[in-house]
Amino acid sequence: MAKEIKTIGVLTSGGDAPGMNAAIRAIVRKAIGNGVNVKGIKKGYQGLLNEEIVDMEKKDVSDIIQRGGTILGTARCLEFKEENVQERAAEICREHGIDGIIVIGGDGSYRGAQALARHGINTIGIPGTIDLDIACTEYTIGFDTAINTAMQAIDKVRDTSSSHERCNIIEVMGRNAGYIALWCGVANGAEDILLPEKYDFNEQNIINNIITNRKRGKTHHIIVNAEGIGHSTSMARRIEAATGIETRATILGYMQRGGSPTCKDRFYASIMGSYAADILCEGKSNRVIGYRNGEFLDFDIEEALNMRKEIPEYQFRVSKVLSQ
Ligand code: ADP
Ligand code: F6P
Secondary structure (H helix, E strand, C coil): CCCCCCEEEEEECCCCCCCHHHHHHHHHHHHHHCCCEEEEECCHHHHHHCCCEEEECHHHHCCCCCCCCCCCCCCCCHHHHCHHHHHHHHHHHHHCCCCEEEEEECHHHHHHHHHHHHCCCEEEEEEECCCCCCCCCCCCECHHHHHHHHHHHHHHHHHHHHHHCCEEEEEECCCCCCHHHHHHHHHCCCCEEECCCCCCCCHHHHHHHHHHHHHCCCCCEEEEEECCCCCHHHHHHHHHHHHCCCEEEEECHHHHHCCCCCHHHHHHHHHHHHHHHHHHHCCCCCEEEEEECCEEEEEEHHHHHHCCCCCCHHHHHHHHHHCC
């Protein structure tokens, strides 16, 4: 029989993402609506171990849906990988009367949730990362805001790139994943799009492309480079030396992870937060929420972590053709 859930906790873990607050708000309001108490756990698993735990009422999540970041704070807590630390965390949950926890974060955070579930605390994960690199879902909280922020920034760089007839390399976030680069590369009409999953490190191809485009009369050349490839500044120097065309690098960095969430991020985060609260209150555990083919679903954490995600081949081929 499913364990009776009287009190749940919510935490955000790993890199923050715009829309996390909308998810927190939805969890608090939906769970309280279901007759369940909610506690906020600050600063991810580190805050759980430090017992930074506060009661949350509906009013505590007023006026946050439009705010970037996470009101709970987030952290990386490497010691949470240790068995005895996980056991202590489960004990802390029991001491605070927490029957289950919703974890908003990425794959790493899901592993922590899985560990808590193994130690008797019900857990549900919600995909929160600007990188879109969670295999079981077509949507992750924060991606939409991040790509729109980056797209607007790249448009601005493109204006000055054209005025000065320069080549510009713009580095977007994504340590291991090229989804931000792919989407912005296409949406900004970039001439070259470099994805960690696909890049062959053949700079000569880029150089040839720049020279050909210049001969065809193009006044700018935008290269969207993913953080996972990096080295944008040295790449710019080499390209300038090889082409004779002034080349600049811009690293967009953390601006992509902040800011007010888009409507899509607020809406999807609200639905995912509500869904997670509902299934946790019903007594489900060891599940993660996903969005696929127009539907919100939940998966077993282990099954979700074993899924693989790749850059869709057709989208990649199209990005190549349209950039010419
Ligand atoms: P994300 O959740 O965005 O993938 P991280 O990989 O940095 O970000 O993970 C966030 C946190 O999740 C880590 O700092 C750690 O506290 C916890 N975590 C990561 N991997 C594990 C693991 N294998 N076992 C337990 N906890 C983990
Ligand atoms: O949130 C995802 C992400 O932005 C990655 O693209 C990036 O590599 C990473 O976080 C960097 O985060 P931090 O510098 O906070 O460790």
